[in-house]
Amino acid sequence: MPRTHARTLTLRAAGTAFVVELTEPVPRVLHWGADLGDPAEAAAALALTADAAVLDNALDEPRRFTVWPTERDGWSGTPAQEGHVAGGGAAPGPLLTGSRHEEFPGGGGEIGLTLTDPGTGLDVELTYHLEPSGVLAAGAALTRAAGAGPQPYDLARTTTLLPLPGRATELLDFTGKWSRERQPQRRPLGHGGHVREVRRGKPGLDSPYLLVAGVPGFGFRGGEVWAVHIAWSGDQRYLAERLPEGAGAHAAVLGGGELLRPGEIRLAPGDTYRTPVCHFAWSDAGLDGLADRFHALLRARPGHPRTPRPVVLNSWEAVYFDHDLDRLRRLAERAAEVGAERFVLDDGWFTGRRADTAGLGDWYVDADVWPRGLGPLADHVRSLGMDFGLWFEPEMVNPDSRLARAHPDWILGPARGRGPTSRHQYVLDIAHPDAWAYLLERIDTLVGEYGIAYLKWDHNRELHEAVHGPHDRPAGHAQVDALYRLLDELRARRPGLEIESCASGGGRIDLGILQRTDRVWTSDCNDPVERQAIQRWTGQLLPPELMGTHVGDAESHTTGRVTDAGFRLATSLFGHAGIEQDLTRCTPQELARITAWTALHRELRPLLHSGRQVRADLPDDAALLHGVVAADTRAALYCWARVATSPDAQSGRVPLPGLDPARAYRLRVRTELGLPALHQTAGPAWFEAALAGWVTVPGAVAVRAGLPMPQLNPGQALLIEARAAG
Incomplete structure (x- = not known):
């Protein structure tokens, strides 16, 4: 039956x-x-x-x-x-x-x-x-x-x-x-x-x-x-x-x-x-x-950023804890001159914070360093046409802080006594009603007082022995719930406020936090060799406009590797772009190149922040081809990059993924960031022509057959633009 x-x-x-x-x-x-x-x-x-x-x-x-x-x-x-x-x-x-x-x-x-x-x-x-x-x-x-x-x-x-x-x-x-x-x-x-x-x-x-x-x-x-x-x-x-x-x-x-x-x-x-x-x-x-x-x-989220993502200057690798109004004014002026649209003051502005060993939790402007508060800097930043952002790490506390001494019961840890610090920090029990209310009042007050448009919200240490109360009840779930409520309340009070999720770089990137934030700090590492891979795979979940991608110094502050300026600039183009270096020490030539890069980013930003991400499958991990293609396939920007040498002397034909095989495309090499160092006597004919102007190629050839790529030296990158012909 x-x-x-x-x-x-x-x-x-x-x-x-x-x-x-x-x-x-x-x-x-x-x-x-x-x-x-x-x-x-x-x-x-x-x-x-x-x-x-x-x-x-x-x-x-x-x-x-x-x-x-x-x-x-x-x-x-x-x-x-x-x-x-x-x-x-x-x-x-x-x-x-x-x-x-x-x-x-x-x-x-x-x-x-x-x-x-x-x-x-x-x-x-x-x-x-x-x-x-x-x-x-x-x-x-x-x-x-x-x-x-x-x-x-x-x-x-x-x-x-x-x-x-x-x-x-x-x-x-x-x-x-x-x-x-x-x-x-x-x-x-x-x-x-x-x-x-x-x-x-x-x-x-x-x-x-x-x-x-x-x-x-x-x-x-x-x-x-x-x-x-x-x-x-x-x-x-x-x-x-x-x-x-x-x-x-x-x-x-x-x-x-x-x-x-x-x-x-x-x-x-x-x-x-x-x-x-x-x-x-x-x-x-x-x-x-x-x-x-x-x-x-x-x-498709209602709260997804709809306005152009502003080019950021973040002060961390420029000054670290050396906060001086005149120096930061000069840095802001250089940032505006090269085309930055947002200035973020990083760690070091609050009471007792001259190093990472003290002060965390005391969210009051340090009167010794900032006798007139942050107003003179914030006002100067806005007078230059940029908005003003500020760094916080609300969920952590230094034992050497007024907060820790006044409220030891606000710190997570076993009743028998807390274990070792990490980064000189303990975890604040933000599910404690009084601790939660303190953070809300302090952050909301500072946002209102200084017209802060953007919060860089950090979270550096991990939660070990995250328990509270005399019976050591687990606190991890309550901690996340309290964080969400805190962010939700701040956004409700300050509808225009933007927030970045940062956690020692990319340690808190998930769709729960992104319901309440506007971008992530992809990694503390600005080394473009590392960043090519980090950004490539972060993009498996996040579109480029949500990924902070900053250009740093020639010598990376995290790896010590020295890289070419064009490679650093090309790598940081594909995201929510920013600058993480002391522009007051740059030469006129370096400033001109960064200015050209910010102009290029603003030109290409509508494409980069709305198109489809594409990544080529290549047999050689030392060479990468990735890009962004417009939803209607009429425009694209590709990055051809090399991070190491390879046994093969030629790349062979490399397809440009995502284009429409039924269209014809004009291709050109964007040279505003300078030409990469090449490992060849002469490049492929199409490449030499694309350096001088547009080259027309059938889409079927570009997508299905592919193009022979120029041979780059390690640590070099090339930008290829495609536009539909006709």
Whole structure:
């Protein structure tokens, strides 16, 4: 007798489909990936083919991988929910009690599922929201029922999981360290779990960032890929897991959630825990296709920056702690002369802050250094046509500070005594109501008093032994929640205020913090050799306009490497550009080149901050080709860069990705930043012609056949502009 299929719910957007079947007791995901066409026909066929074989020595009915997988389903992998009630209630058995389904006119929609678990007294509200970009946002709210009894439910972990097909057998995620963030690492997905846990109180410099599963050999421009990103600014857990028996009709699972410390979430009757949103995305166009979806998601946010991103001068590597009004006035004047549009005063302006060993937490202007306050500098900056920004690190405190001495109970740490400092800092318990109110008052007052347009919000140390109170209750979740509330309140009070997420450089880059900030500081390292890779992979999630990309001194302050000015300028062009050096010590020739660079950035900014990021798949990691292509493919800017020497003497034909093969394009080399040092006697003919003017090339040749590239010396870069002909 044919089986009667339950009702199916489908969401579709941008070539992606998500299909849920309302089976009982718990629904299951039938499909996540490519749009399969007519939703009714596809859903019926998916439901018909949803059950795998009944295996020997296994459950006597087909295993099903549900939306809230538990052992009741025969799922032996990581469950959706782990916890207990006074040592009991450890076998969740949720039941579907309600559902809703909404499709949006512009594509996408939302599915809501309500589950009730009588054994644990939990109600679970699952939400799947498919954006027009094709990114699926999934999350849950767990509420302890009011009549569930006096004992709290101790929630150990929740994991949001989606199924993967058998062809997704290769994994990509990221690691890193200070000044070398977001370094890719790949491996096969075998049986068992690939788990990345973050226990740093923030995503960290070694953040997994994205966990990508794909077909073998997927690259920037090709291959089918599935990915997850956890939108949470604290401890996290990423997971890809494959069992021999599969996951229902699927082969493996992908997902993640917040990493909770024991006892951190205790749900009394009426209490609710909301999981971080996990953003899932699928693409059949490789990593660039995946990046397209995330960039479209971010650019569609109501709060996404719409005005041109101002060129920034940040004072840190120019003066460090040597704050002197006259010196900073001169620096601001040079910044305005070369075309900067924003001046940011970095660390060193507040009470007792002559080095990084003291003063942190005392958010009052140092009267000894600034007897008239910051007003004279801020007013001077604005008189030069720039807006004024200021550095803060609100979540940290030096033991040598008035704040620490007056309020030791505001500092996180065990009751037995705090462990060693890191960077001479402890962590301020910003979930403490009085500490939270102090920070809000101080920051809001300074923003109002000095007309601050921009906050550089830093977070340098990691959270170890992040507990508070006499019983050492875990504080990581509450810390992130308090941070979000603080940022939200500041933005509500100061609607025009822009905020940068900085955490020892790129240690807190996630879509949770980016709901409340306007850009990230990509890395403390301005060395262009390192930056080429760091920016390349940061762009897997973020569009260029959200990435701070600054040009620094010839000798990098973090690596000591000396690099060519043209290479530094070309590298920092592809983002939210800025300057991180003492312009008062530059020669007239150096200032002229930086002026040319800011003018070039302003010219190309509309393209760079709205187009599609593209990256070429090249066999040689020492050479890089990346760029930005306009949405209508009529314009593009590419960077051809070399970071090291190679065994091969020639690059061969290199395709220019992202252009339309059906168009013809005019190409030229932009020379405003100077010509790179070349490792050749003469360049390819098209290149020599493009140095003098426009060269017309059929799009099919540029995209499919490719162009032989000039041979660059290491540490050199070249800018190639493309415009549609006619």
